[in-house]
Amino acid sequence: MRTGLAWLAAITALMMASSASAAVVALHDDAVTNFTGQRLEQRLDLLAGTGTKVTRVDVLWRRVAPRRPASPRDPADPAYDWKQLDAIVRGLADRGIVTMFSFYTTPAWASPSGRANAAPRLADAGRFSRALATRYSGAYAPPGAQPLPEVRRIEVWNEPNLPFFYAPQCRRSGRKIVRTAPRRYSALLRVAYREIHRANTDAIVVGGVTGPASSSSRNCGADAATSALDFIAGMTRERPPLDAYAQHIYPIGSPARASFFPSWRTLGRLERALDRLKRGTPVYVTETGYHTSYNRFHRYFVSESQQAAWLDQTYRIAARRPRVELVVWFNLQDNPFWTGGLLRRDATRKPSFDRFARLATLNPPPESWTR
């Protein structure tokens, strides 16, 4: 009898796990861009070992284009250094993992200030988008090499509502604070959208990519941020084209109970705001997670067992939101600045590793993602 009940419980658990299939289960490894050669292969094996079939890869424009290209739309321009990115994309494809890009970090030559977080000149960003989308359109073969795999989903920038990634956020006009970032970002998204679609008509351009700021700063200092809702409202006034909207969610509290915006409980507010921007826009949660120890970027932490339980809960809740098409767990492994990994810094597994692996195995991405 007890054995029978155990089987029933196991089958129920499996059904619950596989019912969380509405959102694609994905994992980000922010360290993958630190490796080359054999060490990159090992790193990709580690990522594949989680069972993930979709991953998000940072395209650090500043690193790919350290010098201004003479023909910036041409991915073969010698100023571009695609070597590492090519190896990552090919390595992931070899392991059956679908890649999604997120491109950001402004090259020194692409902004007046030269800073990595500076809002780039639109023309430069647009031309780079074209080069990126062309190279990974599935039809481009570098000289003397096989065609590169297609990367269809491209996020335009990362957390443009936070000054750490996109500055300035605002300017003062007398006593008023004018939030300039949504407008500038909308223009960036418009030009990137056009260029990416010209290179690959099947591309899915993901906009927004807003970080988890619940309220806009009341000052306009160097650390001033724009809340995700204010950012969407600002984008709505500009109406840039986009195929999906990405939001990052790091709740304080369990996924079912956390009530700050943005959180899983407040996703309805996000969706309503997005409907004003573009009705029915799919939502990609391209970063979510829980930190298991304190770090200065996320001052909230949970236990390793809570992280594991709340990972399960995250995907269960996401499955009940039909507009949420993708949920990317951030991150594969802890580092001194980020402690939300499935692996500790010493590469030992946290309890969340097995939970993620089970979910990823039971919920392969739909055919629309893999073909």
Add this chain to the structure above:
Amino acid sequence: MLCAAACLAGATVASAAPAPTIGAKERPALALSGRALAIAESGAVKLPTFAYHRTRVSTVRLSRNRLGFGGRPQRKIVIRTSIGPLASAKLALSRQGAILAGAGGRGFAGPVVWCCTADGEERVVYSDGRPDAGKPISLAFQGSTARALVGSGRNLAILERERDGTVHREDFTATTFAPYALGATRLASINGPGSATAPTFAISARNGPIALPSALFAGPGPNGRITGMWMDGDSVVALVRRGRLWELYRYTAPERRRLLLRSTTRPRGVAVGRGAVAVAAERTIWTGRGNRRLRKGPRATTPVTALAVDVDRVAWLERRGRGAKAVQRLRMGRVR
């Protein structure tokens, strides 16, 4: 004239800015150094759908005579968790105003955070999410070098954060049990096989980046139980329970100890700082400097909830008000 008499008697003086207050239910901690004072408050944040726990650390500038407050508290560090309630924080304050704060709760370790750079950014000295990770035990500054003793059971580690941000770590297995106390240049532990009633301390001297026990101080004898230790410069202040009596000793050299206080009332708080010692027993605050017996200093209006001392000033928190208006108010007084 009235003020002069009151001041001589160790009473507090009216401050320029209002005295900072914290919530009545917060678990507080204080640190005092020069004209800087750090206040840590640990408690629950209750929201309609759930609650989480947090420790936050603020600093407040003292007035020129260090008996009042020169402004409003500035929030420096916030640590949040859903694991469980956070205990009173461990705090250390450097003469330059840098803060070292350690948090932790029952069954889990919290971080040790240093604050702040010129840009107001904090740096994490220690953060470990493993289930068996050590908790912050004692914190100290030596100039700009911050030190933290962390551990659980006998597995201890000393961490040192240098001015340039480099963190050294040395793990060691203790041969003795708690309590431990970390000072600017010394680590004190009780030298005994598995018992806090053993009669000697082990005091380390620091040569390299990490200190380990090396020399012995004579302890209070087998009848007393050491319940707390604090490093003050090169000396150790130890709180000993002997039957119904509570005794506070200062150990300045091997075989040399001075009785600072003997009381039948259990001290609610003990603080040491640059030669000064303060003990809060209910509403009475005993203070003294060097090896002298402590004398009655300023008197709190309600039982003291946290205490800090530095050279000639003592700071404490006491409860004020009732019900929804209840708070813990910060007060300052002189060391006698």
